[in-house]
Amino acid sequence: FLVLVFYLVMVYSDYTGYPFPTAPPVDPFAKIRVDDCGKTKGCFRYGKPGCNAETCDYFLSYRRIGADVEFELSADTDGWVAVGFSSDKKMGGDDVMACVHDDNGRVRIQHFYNVGQWAKEIQRNPARDEEGVFENNRVTCRFKRPVYVPREETIVDLHLSWYYLFAWGPAIQGSITRHDIDSPPVSERVVSIYKYEDIFMPSAAYQTFSSPFCLLLIVALTFYLLMGTP
Numbered sequence: 001f002l003v004l005v006f007y008l009v010m011v012y013s014d015y016t017g018y019p020f021p022t023a024p025p026v027d028p029f030a031k032i033r034v035d036d037c038g039k040t041k042g043c044f045r046y047g048k049p050g051c052n053a054e055t056c057d058y059f060l061s062y063r064r065i066g067a068d069v070e071f072e073l074s075a076d077t078d079g080w081v082a083v084g085f086s087s088d089k090k091m092g093g094d095d096v097m098a099c100v101h102d103d104n105g106r107v108r109i110q111h112f113y114n115v116g117q118w119a120k121e122i123q124r125n126p127a128r129d130e131e132g133v134f135e136n137n138r139v140t141c142r143f144k145r146p147v148y149v150p151r152e153e154t155i156v157d158l159h160l161s162w163y164y165l166f167a168w169g170p171a172i173q174g175s176i177t178r179h180d181i182d183s184p185p186v187s188e189r190v191v192s193i194y195k196y197e198d199i200f201m202p203s204a205a206y207q208t209f210s211s212p213f214c215l216l217l218i219v220a221l222t223f224y225l226l227m228g229t230p
Contacts, residue, residue: 029133029140032061032072038198046166046185046201047076054138057203058166058185062193068128068144069158069193073099075168080176081139084114084165085156089186092116094165095156099132099141102174107132109143112176113154119176122154139168147193161190 032053037043041063047056053074060083061072075081082098084091096112096119109132111125126149132141149155156162164187169179185201 029131029142032059032074032140032142036063037061038196040196041070042191042193042196043198044164044166044187044201045199047203049200049202049206053140054136058168060164060166062191063196064147064193065144067147069147070129070142070144071097072140072142074138074140076137077139077168077170077180078134078137079139079169079171081141081168082112082166082176084167085158085162086165086186087162089163089165091165095154096165097127097143097145098176099139099143100171100174100176101132101134101139102171105134107134107139107141108174109141111154124152124155126155158193161192163187163189164191 034043034052041061043061044059045051045056046058051057051059053059053061053072056074057076058081059072059074063070071083073081073083078101080098080100082096084094084096086094091114094114096114098110098112098119100108100110102108109125109127109130111122111127112119113122114120126145127143128145130141130143132139134140145158147158149157165184166186167179167184170177181204187199
C-alpha cells in the first residue's frame with residue numbers, strides 16, 4: 001500500500017510539475033542606454049554622426065557605482081573590443097580591459113598590460129559583475145572594476161585622470177590580434193570618472209569630408225566646373 005501511495009504521489013508530481021525545481025531564467029543582456037550619456041554616465045562614440053551603442057564603430061560608457069566604475073563597451077567586430085588607460089596618448093605601459101569573443105560564442109573580460117606595441121595578458125583581473133554578448137556581428141560587454149586599487153604597475157587608480165585608448169579587432173581562437181585600424185582613436189584630453197560628458201569622434205571617412213581644407217577644395221572644384229574650362 002505504501003509503495004502504491006508513493007507511486008501515485010510521484011505520478012501526480014510529474015503531471016503538476018511540483019515539487020520538481022525548474023532552472024531559473026537567464027536574464028538577457030540589457031541593451032546599452034545612450035539617453036543617459038552626458039547625464040548619469042560618460043560616453044565616447046566613434047563612427048558616423050548620430051550613431052549609438054549599436055551602430056557606432058566603437059562605443060564606450062563609464063559611470064561610478066559606489067566604490068566601482070561600470071564600463072560598457074561595444075564595437076563593430078567579431079573579435080574583441082578594449083579600452084586602455086594611459087598617461088599619454090601612445091600605446092605602451094597601459095592598463096587595458098578587453099572583451100574577447102571566443103570560439104564557443106562567449107564574451108570574456110580579460111586584463112592586459114601593453115608592453116610596447118604588444119598586449120600581455122595579466123592573470124590578476126580587477127573586473128567583476130561581467131557580462132557580454134556577441135550579436136549582429138558586434139561584441140558588447142559590461143563590467144565593473146574598483147576605483148581604488150593597491151599600488152601596482154599593471155592596474156591604475158581610476159580616481160586619477162587618464163587618456164583613454166580605444167581599440168577593437170579580430171580574434172583567433174579567443175586570442176586578440178592586431179587592432180582593425182592603424183591609428184585607433186584616443187581621447188583628446190585626460191578623462192575623469194567624476195565628469196560625465198557625451199563625446200563624439202568622427203571616423204576617418206567623416207573626418208576627411210568635414211575638414212576645412214576639403215570643404216574649400218570642393219567649393220573650388222564646383223566653381224571650376226560651373227564656370228567651365230577656358
